[in-house]
Amino acid sequence: MTTPTHVDVLIVGAGLSGIGAAVHLTTAFPGRSYAILEKRGASGGTWDLFRYPGVRSDSDMYTLGYRFKPWVGDKALADGPSILDYVRETAREHGIDQQIRYRHRVLGADWDSEAALWTVTVDHQGEVIELTCRFLWSCSGYYDYEQGYSPPFPGRERFTGQVVHPQHWPEDLDYAGRKVVVIGSGATAVTLVPAMAGTAEHVTMLQRSPTYVLSLPGRDPIALGLRKVLPGTLAYRLVRAKNVAMQSASYRACRAFPGVARRVIRTAAARSLPDDYEVDVHFKPRYDPWDERLCVVPDGDLFKALRRGSAEIVTDTIDTFTESGIRLASGRELEADIIVTATGLNLSIFGAATLSVDGAEVKLPETMAFRAMMLSGVPNFAFTIGYTNASWTLKADLVAEYVVRLLRHLDETGTRSVVPVRDADVSEAPFMDFEPGYVRRAIDRLPKAGDREPWRLRQSYLHDVRTIRRGEIADAALRFS
Incomplete structure (x- = not known):
């Protein structure tokens, strides 16, 4: 033809x-x-x-x-x-x-x-x-x-482990029982960390500065309930309209009252974290909500991984890659077998x-x-x-x-x-x-x-x-x- x-x-x-x-x-x-x-x-x-x-x-x-x-x-x-x-x-x-x-x-x-x-x-x-x-x-x-975005990291060539960008994830990458450092704080990073934490020995999310992270239910109970009593198309339209209205109202409220929005999001994060957690170090961004897109985590999976101790967040800047991981500006060293550069697109x-x-x-x-x-x-x-x-x-x-x-x-x-x-x-x-x-x-x-x-x-x-x-x-x- x-x-x-x-x-x-x-x-x-x-x-x-x-x-x-x-x-x-x-x-x-x-x-x-x-x-x-x-x-x-x-x-x-x-x-x-x-x-x-x-x-x-x-x-x-x-x-x-x-x-x-x-x-x-x-x-x-x-x-x-x-x-x-x-x-x-x-x-x-x-x-x-x-x-x-x-x-x-x-x-x-x-x-x-x-x-x-x-x-x-x-x-x-x-x-x-x-x-x-x-x-x-x-x-x-x-x-x-x-090609995804990956900034030039000092000493990257010295690292003897594997460096991976999420945009081109190797199908055969085995991270079971290994130490993983995920560089980044955006949507990809907050998705990767809890997903890997159950299999890797330990996962560290290394961020230069915090982002806003909000937990939402992974399932919509209203949607599931409406499906049981209404035709599928009608239920979908109603839930869609409901969610559009909620998205629009939430965005306008955040932009009109950024100080209030900051406090609400911070309070929600604090409630999901251990009592002694440094919330203002790791979950208090310098910018207002929606200056950048909010990161959503289903059913608080990131917070759950942090509470279990299978993952941690480190807020610092990179001094250099080393043979066995990353040395930070503070002098702390993060050991890693795999480094994931979730640094953007x-x-x-x-x-x-x-x-x-x-x-x-x-x-x-x-x-x-x-x-x-x-x-x-x-x-x-x-x-x-x-x-x-x-x-x-x-x-x-x-x-x-x-x-x-x-x-x-x-x-x-x-x-x-x-x-x-x-x-x-x-x-x-x-x-x-x-x-x-x-x-x-x-x-x-x-x-x-x-x-x-x-x-x-x-x-x-x-x-x-x-x-x-x-x-x-x-x-x-x-x-x-």
Whole structure:
């Protein structure tokens, strides 16, 4: 069978966002041609790539799940393999898996205004090929899948044990009965430590500074109860609405009253720890809640590991790696057989592919994001990037619904292209009002946001429901031709 070189819509990325986008597209336009390009050899994106112990969601599955497909698992904070099964099951149910072209890495895309057509250059296992499409949709997220972030550690070459980054976890790594040091304090670290603590001899989480850690139930009793008395779809919708409301209210309260939020989170941590534990040393961050994403631990598993003594947290800085572990600035030495560098991710927008319009390269820092899903001056292009303060899929579903409405508007008006046009008097703002390391390291390479609608960044699902799901498509900032 010959693989078509032209499709109406080309989706880049076969992860959670890309498969969801394809379902929305095929449901709205059953006859419209499309393809999904996936640079790796498997679908699932993040949930296929990450294989470290305990990998799980840090958002509840009633909002991380698709709006159109109820989550039927028992766990609200689900493990990675279960999420991967859910994503792939969705693809099979809708025939999406038949439209995925694996090992297709997008190198660049050029828009031809006269033809109203994208020409996309792709590397397929060493062969460079070209595809064309009417609409290009990037669903590749913003992480670099090739390499995680690992800062240069003094003396690293001296360490005689094994150094591992969670993004590329060795399948044959045996940590049973061994001393493990996990460097980091983010979501990956707080997941790894309790997952390894039951098997390793001892696990130490070494953090330069604390982060906010909040315990949540691994299962949602309200969701499980509603399923027993209501149809599954209705129960899912009610729990989803409940969790959206709780997420939104919690975030707004934290931002409006950071001092109160600090005390509440600290008090909850203190209650979960031994009486003599140094809470303010290890669980009192320098920043306010939601300046960086809160770390969620299901059923307090991290706190339980600390109480048992199978894990500990050390707050200090690294002086140097040694042959047998790490020497800290305080002079203390941590013995280790394995060191895990849970030090973060690298950011890569649109999978590092270059965009150009009529041969002129699009320089991302010179563009402005329209509703955080399209770029000024770039026609017939959309991208999906989820929320930083709520479940990724909440935004992904909204973007997909908007793209469907946009394509329908093009059909109904007989127009072929749409492009956001920035007003000259719109002031610039950061694309992400978020301060984790991977954002700070890449902020100069990102598009800009604006100081007013529709360019202003809104990390608010409830706001976006009004403006993206229900707002007029014929926005003054969009030019149709």
